[in-house]
Amino acid sequence: MAHDHAHVQEFFGSRAAGWDVRFPDDGPAYAAAVADLGLRPGDAVLDAGCGTGRALPPLRDAVGVRGTVLGVDLTPEMLDAAVRAGRHAAGQLLLADVSRLPVGSAVLDAVFGAGLIAHLPRPDENLRELARVVRPGGRLALFHPLGRAALAARQGRRITDEDLRAEPNLRPLLAGSGWRLESYTDEDSRFLALAVRHG
Numbered sequence: 001m002a003h004d005h006a007h008v009q010e011f012f013g014s015r016a017a018g019w020d021v022r023f024p025d026d027g028p029a030y031a032a033a034v035a036d037l038g039l040r041p042g043d044a045v046l047d048a049g050c051g052t053g054r055a056l057p058p059l060r061d062a063v064g065v066r067g068t069v070l071g072v073d074l075t076p077e078m079l080d081a082a083v084r085a086g087r088h089a090a091g092q093l094l095l096a097d098v099s100r101l102p103v104g105s106a107v108l109d110a111v112f113g114a115g116l117i118a119h120l121p122r123p124d125e126n127l128r129e130l131a132r133v134v135r136p137g138g139r140l141a142l143f144h145p146l147g148r149a150a151l152a153a154r155q156g157r158r159i160t161d162e163d164l165r166a167e168p169n170l171r172p173l174l175a176g177s178g179w180r181l182e183s184y185t186d187e188d189s190r191f192l193a194l195a196v197r198h199g
Contacts, residue, residue: 039059045111051081052082071092079093101130107135111141113130142170144192178198
């Protein structure tokens with residue numbers, strides 16, 4: 001898939017209205033991935049590429065009423081769908097690009113990114129921008145409710161050696177962008193890479 005912004009907006013914009021209907025059973029997987037992120041009450045967390053906001057309620061549950069939950073997406077239609085689903089009640093929604101986040105440096109405790117990395121136009125720079133907004137020791141979760149093989153099968157394609165989500169590719173990519181990969185899970189039922197902000 002092309003990585004330019006217009007293509008991403010067109011791809012997701014045209015699918016936003018029916019997105020949650022297409023994937024109605026993903027809620028528990030999102031909640032489990034958020035739990036693995038290890039958030040604490042009062043933490044500040046960003047859902048990068050939040051889409052229809054499926055992670056926002058479990059993120060809010062994890063950080064509590066004193067915490068901060070931000071949802072950022074490039075596609076207005078996805079944010080509109082999040083509002084229609086009532087998920088804006090769980091966090092503040094921002095129309096923004098993950099390559100230029102409207103967030104100060106080292107102010108967040110964690111970033112959650114579901115299905116994000118495949119759509120980053122410049123993964124090294126974009127992951128560095130995510131690192132910029134997270135304090136040292138903060139955490140990053142790169143998640144998908146399907147593992148790489150199951151997702152490729154659903155999309156009718158094959159996994160290639162160039163797949164950024166493959167551990168031999170992802171580990172050095174994260175390391176060069178301010179993150180240290182701590183755990184890596186790639187099963188049919190989920191993909192979850194957890195990393196810690198170093199430096």
